[in-house]
Amino acid sequence: MVAGGLQPPSIDEEEAAARAVGQGVIFILDDAQLEVAQVGKTYQLLNCDDHATYLRKHKKDPALYRPDICHQALLNVLDSPLNKAGKIKAVYVRTHKNVLFSINPKTRIPRTIKRFSGLMVQLLQKLSIRATNGPDKLMKVIKGPVTKHLPLNCKRVGFSFAADKHVAIHEYVAGLEDSGPIVFVVGAFAHGKIEAPWVDEELNISEYPLSAAYCLARITQAFEMKWKIV
Numbered sequence: 001m002v003a004g005g006l007q008p009p010s011i012d013e014e015e016a017a018a019r020a021v022g023q024g025v026i027f028i029l030d031d032a033q034l035e036v037a038q039v040g041k042t043y044q045l046l047n048c049d050d051h052a053t054y055l056r057k058h059k060k061d062p063a064l065y066r067p068d069i070c071h072q073a074l075l076n077v078l079d080s081p082l083n084k085a086g087k088i089k090a091v092y093v094r095t096h097k098n099v100l101f102s103i104n105p106k107t108r109i110p111r112t113i114k115r116f117s118g119l120m121v122q123l124l125q126k127l128s129i130r131a132t133n134g135p136d137k138l139m140k141v142i143k144g145p146v147t148k149h150l151p152l153n154c155k156r157v158g159f160s161f162a163a164d165k166h167v168a169i170h171e172y173v174a175g176l177e178d179s180g181p182i183v184f185v186v187g188a189f190a191h192g193k194i195e196a197p198w199v200d201e202e203l204n205i206s207e208y209p210l211s212a213a214y215c216l217a218r219i220t221q222a223f224e225m226k227w228k229i230v
Helices: 011-019 052-057 067-078 113-126 169-174 212-226
Strands: 025-032 036-039 042-045 088-095 100-103 128-130 137-142 155-159 182-187 201-204
Touching: 025 067, 025 212, 036 113, 042 113, 067 088, 067 113, 067 212, 113 128, 113 137, 169 212, 182 212
Parallel strands: 025 088, 025 182, 155 182, 155 201
Antiparallel strands: 036 042, 088 100, 100 137, 128 137
């Protein structure tokens, strides 16, 4: 408590205020298939290669269990020059089980799927991952919906191969105003459609279906061109 009976701003409020300032991009990876289960004596992140028998036994389709899609998508976003230039304000992931977590853009994602899987098991069980050299939380499970964590009046754009609006992403990004952060929602699944009725519009940016990683690469490259980030 401070003078006058006012509470100091919480860490979440300070982070939200920082996200709302200046030009930048916020990414949301939607419907990621990140599910932890006890297989034998250990908890593991389920995937179609290692757990096909387990998944069929529990009447689940192994083909849907693709944590590698989210892994590759995060590598593309966080390794991009756009992020290294400080223009990615926040990254969120919503899982198929409707668990929502945030990732600090300064996080270095493990290079291999095995290490990434171990990290996801730790996150989904302990609800946060702290930096090894400080108190900062690099990842944390947060309360949904994701819209409560987005800046007010920001533009929200979803991507879908089924969308009616076809655009060239570089031209679309070039025409956006730089008055505040733009939110982009990309599906992190093998097949399907994003569940984000709160977006302002949905775009199709190719004549062909794109992987989440390649879609994100196109978006980050478009902003790098717009803001002259080499």
